[in-house]
Amino acid sequence: MTKNLAFVVQKHDATSLHFDFRLEINGVMPSWAIPKGPTLDPKLKRLAMKTTDHDLEYRHFEGTIEEGRYGAGPVMIWDEGWYQAEKEIGKGEREIITDSKEGEKAMEEGVKKGEVKFLLHGKKLKGSFALVKTKNFGPKNAWLLIKHQDKYCQPNFDANNYDFSAISKKSLEQISSSKNS
Secondary structure: OOOOEEEEEEEEEOOOEEEEEEEOEOOEEEEEEEOOOOOOOOOOEEEEEEEEEEEHHHHHOOEEEOOOOOOOEEEEEEEEEEEEEEEEEEOOEEEEOOOHHHHHHHHHHHHHHOEEEEEEEEOOOEEEEEEEEOOOOOOOOEEEEEEOOOOOOOOOOOHHHHOOOOOOOOOHHHHHHOOOO
């Protein structure tokens, strides 16, 4: 039986404001911090800094991490949904891996190799994307989040124009002023 693999994008105002992009792979969520946020514009590549893996349950967290703790500050579930791994079958042609176990294996191997392709089914983010580790420039943990050309492309898409929680519809400021941690 195939299950849906989860993804989440959490907007997080800690040391600096950024978006945490997380994909479920084998019971954990490898994570990338994206300073400018994800985009649906295929002309824009977004810097994505690989960070520590997170527990799968953390994808449900929206609230404020208290002062004195790592990552202190408000966290919004900016987007959430499920994804399917993709594999390249030709230049610019991808095939969806429908079996979640095969998909997780392909994603795990891709993260190690430095290149993963996937199809997002989110509330805000939809369509085909890739995360590619940079070579010959930037820090060792630097990747790029790239939107592939498909029917979900939106030129000039700016994540900050969709600044509300996919769950509560609250802004980051509203979450920050709430007493929910």
